[in-house]
Amino acid sequence: MEKTSELVSPRQAARAIDVSESSLKRWCDQGLIQTTRTAGGHRKIRLADIVQFARERGLSVGDPELLGLPPINQHSAPGSAGLQSAVALLVQALLDGSELTARQVIFDLYLAKHPLSRIFDELIGLAFREIGERWACNQADVYQERRGCEITQRILIELRRLQPVPPLTPLAIGGTIEGDNYSLPTAMCELVMRDLGFQTIPLGTSIPIASLVKAVQHLRPKVFWLSVSHIRDDIDFVTQFAELSEICGANGTALVVGGRALTEDLRQRMAYSAYGDTMQHLEGFAKTLFQAAAVKKQ
Numbered sequence: 046m047e048k049t050s051e052l053v054s055p056r057q058a059a060r061a062i063d064v065s066e067s068s069l070k071r072w073c074d075q076g077l078i079q080t081t082r083t084a085g086g087h088r089k090i091r092l093a094d095i096v097q098f099a100r101e102r103g104l105s106v107g108d109p110e111l112l113g114l115p116p117i118n119q120h121s122a123p124g125s126a127g128l129q130s131a132v133a134l135l136v137q138a139l140l141d142g143s144e145l146t147a148r149q150v151i152f153d154l155y156l157a158k159h160p161l162s163r164i165f166d167e168l169i170g171l172a173f174r175e176i177g178e179r180w181a182c183n184q185a186d187v188y189q190e191r192r193g194c195e196i197t198q199r200i201l202i203e204l205r206r207l208q209p210v211p212p213l214t215p216l217a218i219g220g221t222i223e224g225d226n227y228s229l230p231t232a233m234c235e236l237v238m239r240d241l242g243f244q245t246i247p248l249g250t251s252i253p254i255a256s257l258v259k260a261v262q263h264l265r266p267k268v269f270w271l272s273v274s275h276i277r278d279d280i281d282f283v284t285q286f287a288e289l290s291e292i293c294g295a296n297g298t299a300l301v302v303g304g305r306a307l308t309e310d311l312r313q314r315m316a317y318s319a320y321g322d323t324m325q326h327l328e329g330f331a332k333t334l335f336q337a338a339a340v341k342k343q
Contacts, residue, residue: 051206052081052089053112061111062095062104072098096156096207106156114156115148128159128167135172139193140185147193148200155204161240162324165233169197170323173229194229201232208236211244215335218260219270219301220248222282227274230304234270237324241335243268254285258292265296268331273304276311283314290316299334301327 053061058078059069073080073088078098080088092112099106110116131150138146154164176193179185217238221231228250235247248260261269271289276282293300299318303326312320319330 051092052083053092053095055080055088055090057111058090058095061106061108062099063107064104093207093209097209100156100158103158109152109156115145115152117149117153128154128163131168132171132175135168136175139172139176139196140179140189142189142192142196144196144199147196148203151200151204155207160325160328161204161233162237162328165237165324169229169233173197198228198232201229201236205236205239208239211239211242214242214244215267216246216264217243217268217270217331218246218248218264218266219268219272220252220257221250221272221274222257222276223251223253224277225273225275225306226250227272230272230274231270233324234272234303234327237328238268238270238331241328241331243331243335254282254289258289261289261292261296261298266298268299268301268334269293270327271300271302271304273302273306276306279311283311286315293318299330301330303327 055069055073056066059066062069069078070088072078073090078090079094080090083089095112096106098104106112106114107117131154135147135150138144138150151164151168154168155161173190173193176185176190180187180190217235219231219234221227231247231250235245238245246264246266248257257269257271269289290300292298294316301319301321302315302317303321303323307315307320319326321327321330
């Protein structure tokens, strides 16, 4: 059963995207927007469905508060230059611990139809790089960076709510290796895969590679993403990774790796399907796999 907070009325949806209620109901009748009925027979629309419809049709979500989303940030510009100008706003919001402002900056760009992969690479990624540089120069403290990570993680969870539920499509799973507790990269990988239409199962962080091998054996995914931000021992990692690579090959699973801990030397000792140092690289490779799977199904 849908949560009440994730359902809106046709009137709310129409006002939020600045169209007439009759037009919105007509789109619902045509099947362009999926609807559900309450116990009392009232028509409701999933939050994710109205947001995705607006993004696909290029409609502006002029009043996101009607959908329970953060209000528009008057200081951010969601146009073509918005992604660049938003970095400074997000950096300051995360350092200040202003979750509302951070949510506004990210959601404004998402509702303006910027791809998630670009938001992750060119906004969130650059913002944390800037925070890291300030930390190194003693212009920011550890708690500010950690707090910023927690804020961003909560925002990613909210973004996931706005994604349509994938139908019975190819499965993608992934996570991080034991000792790697960086949750943001693998969370972003999942959202990118869902945005492409994959079903996803995030496995979480700090998982022994032997357990990841079992996950591939049991779940038999089309894609396995591995985010590697920290490695305890290079030799052990390469040895154990070989087992993961072998089982992925045997199961026909594409193994996609990335992360700042994967040096050129390490990569030369690893066997994988694709390497990506950005979310846009992941998106490009995964898109070809999804399209190939769709053609094969036909």
